[in-house]
Amino acid sequence: MYLFKNFSLKDIPTTPAALFSAYASFTAFVQLVRAMVEQILPKPLRLYIFNKLKDYFFPSRSSEDMTLVINLYSASRMTENQVYDAAEVYLATKVKPSDKLLLVSKTHDQKTISFANAKAATIIDTFEDIELKWSHICPVKRSDAVQNDNEPQKQCFMLRFGTKHKEKVMECYLPYVLAKAKDIKQEEKLLKIFSCGGNSSRSIGLEHPATFETMAMDPEQKKMVMDDLDRFVRRRDFYKRVGKAWKRGYLLYGPPGTGKSSLIAAMANHLKFDIYDLELSSISRNSDLRSVLLSTSNRSILVIEDIDCSVEAENRVVAEKFMGSRYNRPSQMKFTLSGLLNVIDGLWSCVGDERIIIFTTNHKDRLDPALLRPGRMDVHIHMSYCTPSGFRILASNYLGIHESNPHRLCGEIEGLIESTEVTPAQVAEELMQSDDADVALEGLVNFLKCKIQVDSKKTKDEGTKKAESFEEELEQLDNGTHPIFSKTSAAFYKDVI
Numbered sequence: 001m002y003l004f005k006n007f008s009l010k011d012i013p014t015t016p017a018a019l020f021s022a023y024a025s026f027t028a029f030v031q032l033v034r035a036m037v038e039q040i041l042p043k044p045l046r047l048y049i050f051n052k053l054k055d056y057f058f059p060s061r062s063s064e065d066m067t068l069v070i071n072l073y074s075a076s077r078m079t080e081n082q083v084y085d086a087a088e089v090y091l092a093t094k095v096k097p098s099d100k101l102l103l104v105s106k107t108h109d110q111k112t113i114s115f116a117n118a119k120a121a122t123i124i125d126t127f128e129d130i131e132l133k134w135s136h137i138c139p140v141k142r143s144d145a146v147q148n149d150n151e152p153q154k155q156c157f158m159l160r161f162g163t164k165h166k167e168k169v170m171e172c173y174l175p176y177v178l179a180k181a182k183d184i185k186q187e188e189k190l191l192k193i194f195s196c197g198g199n200s201s202r203s204i205g206l207e208h209p210a211t212f213e214t215m216a217m218d219p220e221q222k223k224m225v226m227d228d229l230d231r232f233v234r235r236r237d238f239y240k241r242v243g244k245a246w247k248r249g250y251l252l253y254g255p256p257g258t259g260k261s262s263l264i265a266a267m268a269n270h271l272k273f274d275i276y277d278l279e280l281s282s283i284s285r286n287s288d289l290r291s292v293l294l295s296t297s298n299r300s301i302l303v304i305e306d307i308d309c310s311v312e313a314e315n316r317v318v319a320e321k322f323m324g325s326r327y328n329r330p331s332q333m334k335f336t337l338s339g340l341l342n343v344i345d346g347l348w349s350c351v352g353d354e355r356i357i358i359f360t361t362n363h364k365d366r367l368d369p370a371l372l373r374p375g376r377m378d379v380h381i382h383m384s385y386c387t388p389s390g391f392r393i394l395a396s397n398y399l400g401i402h403e404s405n406p407h408r409l410c411g412e413i414e415g416l417i418e419s420t421e422v423t424p425a426q427v428a429e430e431l432m433q434s435d436d437a438d439v440a441l442e443g444l445v446n447f448l449k450c451k452i453q454v455d456s457k458k459t460k461d462e463g464t465k466k467a468e469s470f471e472e473e474l475e476q477l478d479n480g481t482h483p484i485f486s487k488t489s490a491a492f493y494k495d496v497i
């Protein structure tokens with residue numbers, strides 16, 4: 001303040017001699033300060049402060065730094081550079097509360113609106129105490145410039161860091177950015193379900209709400225499946241080490257309405273894998289099957305539902321085609337379960353990674369032994385009729401009734417469920433009848449009681465029918481009119497029955 005108060009315009013040196021003298025005193029002053037600093041601060045500390053100041057005032061000129069240039073296109077310019085893509089995704093998450101300019105976007109593949117920092121700014125990231133400075137270069141297109149379509153814009157990211165960290169950045173940080181970006185994309189990804197058959201494959205967004213949380217399954221079985229899936233995706237190196245393809249096969253079996261399809265959706269949602277639903281009925285040749293398999297991507301689930309019916313139906317179709325001699329070489333068209341398994345096994349073991357294949361059936365007992373052979377399907381999951389614990393999950397999903405505060409009818413319902421075979425789908429349908437828990441649960445009680453009555457009548461009727469036919473048979477044996485046994489062998493047969 002003192003200096004400024006006493007300073008007037010006439011103090012500004014104007015003549016060359018006065019300017020020289022001012023310069024000389026300024027340099028003398030700087031040298032004095034420098035000498036004092038050299039006396040007080042040791043050299044390493046001085047260097048450190050000097051570099052910091054230099055970085056701050058001249059960020060692009062630090063001699064101890066090195067810069068990596070990450071172009072939008074790879075060196076060959078044929079394809080997009082995955083590192084650029086990953087950097088874009090990764091840096092978009094580095095939004096700071098102080099950022100005043102944000103980019104807002106949402107693509108078809110994203111579930112939510114995303115906010116990213118404008119690329120104009122330098123973004124400072126830290127990784128294991130290394131400071132990394134990201135900046136984005138995007139040359140402005142001049143309106144008078146001749147646009148050459150073959151020459152992509154030289155957009156790039158510049159990544160600057162201390163040269164001494166070169167190895168760590170190359171070997172650890174960049175892979176970390178790639179992995180992080182993959183996770184972010186995976187998290188935001190809208191799953192797809194591809195319907196594959198013949199030569200075509202259509203896809204739509206998979207918005208099935210089933211999750212493991214909403215699945216009415218035995219808690220231990222649920223945990224087993226979740227753990228198995230988690231272990232599978234974690235074990236890339238393990239599969240490599242033991243020389244096994246990174247694939248896993250599941251067989252889901254159980255009566256209709258026990259949640260086989262829902263479990264597939266829950267698995268896809270859990271892993272964030274797309275689903276390829278293979279319609280075997282529209283595939284007549286192994287070559288079609290091969291091309292469908294080749295068109296599936298990594299991190300996906302290939303589903304073949306109702307395997308017992310599909311293969312039977314397919315064999316019929318092939319037989320019809322064969323009889324109609326629409327094809328000249330019918331032997332090539334033979335399409336059997338073992339053929340299917342061979343194609344899948346053969347291709348499956350060498351194409352792609354992180355694949356899951358799921359077969360479903362209502363009748364495990366009708367399946368070809370080739371499918372049940374040990375080692376063919378890694379995990380067999382039995383989807384059973386509704387259990388009391390399954391009911392509790394459904395009651396929580398549909399009516400918000402929690403175990404800690406059960407409804408007065410829950411105990412009765414659990415007892416009824418234990419004494420009959422009711423599917424989770426049937427229970428769910430009853431629970432959907434009303435938002436009012438009293439009404440919905442009373443409806444379920446009535447439904448279960450009716451079912452028990454109908455079932456016991458059916459069993460009784462069957463028993464009566466059996467008893468009647470038994471009586472009839474005895475009579476035939478006695479009077480010698482039995483269609484198989486003569487009067488002489490009747491005594492022996494009576495003993496057996």
Ligand SMILES: Nc1ncnc2c1ncn2[C@@H]1O[C@H](COP(=O)(O)OP(=O)(O)OP(=O)(O)O)[C@@H](O)[C@H]1O
Binds near residue numbers: 254
């Ligand atoms: N275990 C379950 N947990 C939760 N909901 C279930 C369960 N099982 C069935 N559901 C309900 O019933 C409906 C039908 O079930 P889903 O289609 O999954 O049965 P499925 O076993 O595949 O039957 P299908 O053998 O006929 O194909 C589902 O949409 C879901 O609402």
Ligand SMILES: [Mg+2]
Binds near residue numbers: 260261262305
């Ligand atoms: Mg199903």
